[in-house]
Amino acid sequence: MNLEEKLESLTPRSLLKWLAWILGVATGLFGLVLTLYLMEFNNGFSNENSDWGTFGDFVGGTLNPIFGFLSLIALLLTIVLQSKELESTRIELERSASAQEKTEAALNKQSDTQEKQQFENTFFSLLDQHNKALEKISTPTGKYTKGRSVLDIVRLSVFSGNHANLQDAKNALEKHNDICGHYFRVLYQVLKFIATNVPDGSVGSEFSQETIADSKLAPSEKMYSNIVRSFLSYDATQLLAINCYCADRLDTYWNFKLLIERYSFLEHMPFKFKEKDHVLLVSTKEFYEKNAFGRTQFKTSSQKA
Structure with missing residues (x-):
């Protein structure tokens, strides 16, 4: 050695x-x-x-x-x-x-997993309530309505009437608030929950108009909002566009409008009613920001009413 x-x-x-x-x-x-x-x-x-x-x-x-x-x-x-x-x-x-x-x-990963599980448990519970509310207004009713759903009746009332602008159409829709207003409130709460509670989101609990409009859209936030959007029919999407019309930022519907734009909820909305372009639906292009219509914005030739 x-x-x-x-x-x-x-x-x-x-x-x-x-x-x-x-x-x-x-x-x-x-x-x-x-x-x-x-x-x-x-x-x-x-x-x-x-x-x-x-x-x-x-x-x-x-x-x-x-x-x-x-x-x-x-x-x-x-x-x-x-x-x-x-x-x-x-x-x-x-x-x-x-x-x-x-x-x-490992603890951080475990904490992230638990946070995601808690979020998803609440999210899918809210989604279940959303789907039940949507089913309630989409399912055909009794013989007195000739087998039509509440959604069909309200949509016919809004788009068949002689409404000069979106505000008139909104007023007509609010007359049916007792039968379809609950669904839109549930939808709003689901989207608000996604924006404020998604694990990698940037809106946060503040939920201000500035953060909704300007903060970066997280990948998971987009994924969960797309899940919700996938359950909406064309008819429901058209009424949603009318429902979220509001005059200015002070209106209580303004945050709802910002969420619709943030998550491109009108991306697949047809601008036609009874096979023809409807003036009210076409005018939504001027009210909503372009991102509300997503990648297929303003392409109406292949869409169906």
């Missing part, structure tokens, strides 16, 4: 052995020098200061270099051992830090 390997294998126990050997060698050398001196100058103890000074110079001159060398060796061995212990401590701290980072990452 070479010197480097011996130093690598140095432990506190082996260091004590080395120090004991060094102390033993130093003691032996001191005894040897003292014995040699007494053997050479055996005239007994002198009363002269000069003789004692000569004795001290002899012992010091002989042993000081050797003791200094042995002390240096002991110091170097101690430094080597301390360096090894510091290195071991550093490695252990790095391992602890790495383990802590992994633990924190």
Whole structure:
């Protein structure tokens, strides 16, 4: 075993052995020098200061270099051992830090998973309520309505009437608020919940008009809103466009309008009624921002009423 390997294998126990050997060698050398001196100058103890000074110079001159060398060796061995212990401590701290980072990452992932699960539990519960409300107004009723649904009746009332503008159409729709208003309120709450609670969303609980209009649309936010939109029929989408009409930002429907634009809820809405472009539906292009109509905005030739 070479010197480097011996130093690598140095432990506190082996260091004590080395120090004991060094102390033993130093003691032996001191005894040897003292014995040699007494053997050479055996005239007994002198009363002269000069003789004692000569004795001290002899012992010091002989042993000081050797003791200094042995002390240096002991110091170097101690430094080597301390360096090894510091290195071991550093490695252990790095391992602890790495383990802590992994633990924190696992806890964060677990927390994100739990947050997503909590969101989805509430979301799908709201979606179920939404679908029930939509089914209620979309299912054909009794014989007195000639087998038509509430949605058909309200849609016919709004788009067959002589309404000059969107405000008149909105007024006509609100006359049926007792039978279809509940559905639009449920839809609004579902979209609001997505905007304010989706895990990676940016709207937040503040839910201000500025954040709805300007904050970045998160991928999961778009995904959940698309799920909701997929349940709406063309008829429901057309009435939704009328329902969310409002005069200005102070109107209580303004946030609803911003959500419709944010999630492109009118992307597949046909602008036709009874096979013809309807002036009210066409005029929604001027009221809503273009992003409300998504990628298929204003393409009406292949759409069906």
